[in-house]
Amino acid sequence: MSDTPDKTYPKAGDGKPVALEARNEAEDGRRYSPSVARNREPILDVFRQHVAEAGQVLEIASGTGEHGAFLTDSLLGLNWTYSDIDAASRESQAAWREAAWHERLHGPYIVDASAHSWGPVEYPDYWDVIASMNMIHIAPFEVALGLIGGAGRLLKPKGKLFLYGPFARHGEIAPSNAAFSENLKSRDARWGVRDLDQQIVPLAEEVGLRLQQVIEMPANNLSVVFQRQA
Numbered sequence: 001m002s003d004t005p006d007k008t009y010p011k012a013g014d015g016k017p018v019a020l021e022a023r024n025e026a027e028d029g030r031r032y033s034p035s036v037a038r039n040r041e042p043i044l045d046v047f048r049q050h051v052a053e054a055g056q057v058l059e060i061a062s063g064t065g066e067h068g069a070f071l072t073d074s075l076l077g078l079n080w081t082y083s084d085i086d087a088a089s090r091e092s093q094a095a096w097r098e099a100a101w102h103e104r105l106h107g108p109y110i111v112d113a114s115a116h117s118w119g120p121v122e123y124p125d126y127w128d129v130i131a132s133m134n135m136i137h138i139a140p141f142e143v144a145l146g147l148i149g150g151a152g153r154l155l156k157p158k159g160k161l162f163l164y165g166p167f168a169r170h171g172e173i174a175p176s177n178a179a180f181s182e183n184l185k186s187r188d189a190r191w192g193v194r195d196l197d198q199q200i201v202p203l204a205e206e207v208g209l210r211l212q213q214v215i216e217m218p219a220n221n222l223s224v225v226f227q228r229q230a
Contacts, residue, residue, distance in 0.1 A: 029095035031064040031088075035134065039218065040070045043133070043164060046223040050213045051162050053077050055128030058121055058154070060113050060147055061085075061135040065093035065105075072104045079104045083111035083121060113139075114146035118154070125156050133164040136200075137181070140190040145203060152207025152228065161209055161226040164217070168195040174220040196224060 024032045047053070054077025059068055061084055068080040082093040082105065090108040097105040109120045113132075121127075130151045136144040151161040166177040173181070173193065181193035194200055201211050209226040217223055 025092075026095075028099060029091055030099060031066075031092035031095075033064045033066060036064060036066040036070075039164070039221070040067060042217050043067065043223065044071060044074055046215055046217075046225075047071060047075060047162075050215065050223070050225050051131075051160055052129050055079070056126060057081065057129040057131055058127045059083060060111060060130065060132040060150075061089075061139075062093050062108060063089055063134070065089075065096035065108070067131075067133060068093070068105055069096040069100060072100070072102065076102075079106065081106040081121060082108035083118075084108055085110055085112050112146075113150060114142045118150055122154065124154055127154050127159055128156055129160050129162055130155060131162040131164075133162075135165070136163070137165055137184060137193045138191050140188075141194070141199075144194060144200065148200070148203045148209065149207055151226070152204075152209055155209075155228040157228055157230055159228045160212070161204070161228075163200075163222075163224040163226075165221055166193045167200070167222050167224070168193055168198075170197045171195065177220050196222065200224075 026032070053075045057078055057080045059080060059082055062068060062082040063084070065082055068082055072078050072080050082097070084090050084093065093108040111118045111121055132147055136147065148161070155161065166180060168177065177193050184191040184193070196214070204211065204226050208229050210229055211224070212227045213225040215223040
């Protein structure tokens with residue numbers, strides 16, 4: 001696959017990828033996200049109880065790479081594959097892979113979720129889990145469309161799509177999430193907090209994914225688990 005992705009995320013005025021928080025970087029290239037430090041334990045609990053403790057996991061938009069490193073440290077049956085279209089994020093993911101004490105971190109690969117093919121990870125009926133955290137609200141809606149379509153195409157039967165982040169429900173949104181959504185739209189009119197029931201669930205049902213669990217998380221976030229039915 002070419003090293004040049006079809007699209008790039010919107011850039012700030014200085015040409016750097018847009019980030020919604022400051023991130024620290026270690027000498028070995030690993031980056032650290034304050035939000036991951038806050039949410040990784042609750043996400044681990046959700047994986048244990050509702051997603052998977054073993055199997056092949058593909059993460060879309062892996063960011064710093066911390067989630068994959070943390071979850072594979074704790075869940076010894078997981079094999080985790082990183083992907084991202086942002087080069088700086090892939091560098092951090094590669095550094096986390098190199099620093100790991102095990103060999104169950106893979107990639108990172110360039111995957112544009114909105115593309116019709118996901119290139120090096122395009123293996124139908126292969127993935128036990130496709131995970132995407134804090135991504136679909138900071139990308140154009142076509143990325144959410146592509147993510148769900150890819151999950152319907154590539155998950156094993158009974159495989160799971162895991163989403164984490166802020167959502168509206170049935171047209172209702174928490175005040176903090178509404179303010180956050182307006183802030184996102186001021187950065188890029190194509191961004192914004194999505195309505196799980198009105199926008200995401202219908203798309204998932206069209207590709208054979210059934211909503212299985214919605215778990216309330218800290219800071220008005222949700223963990224959402226879909227399962228492929230056939």
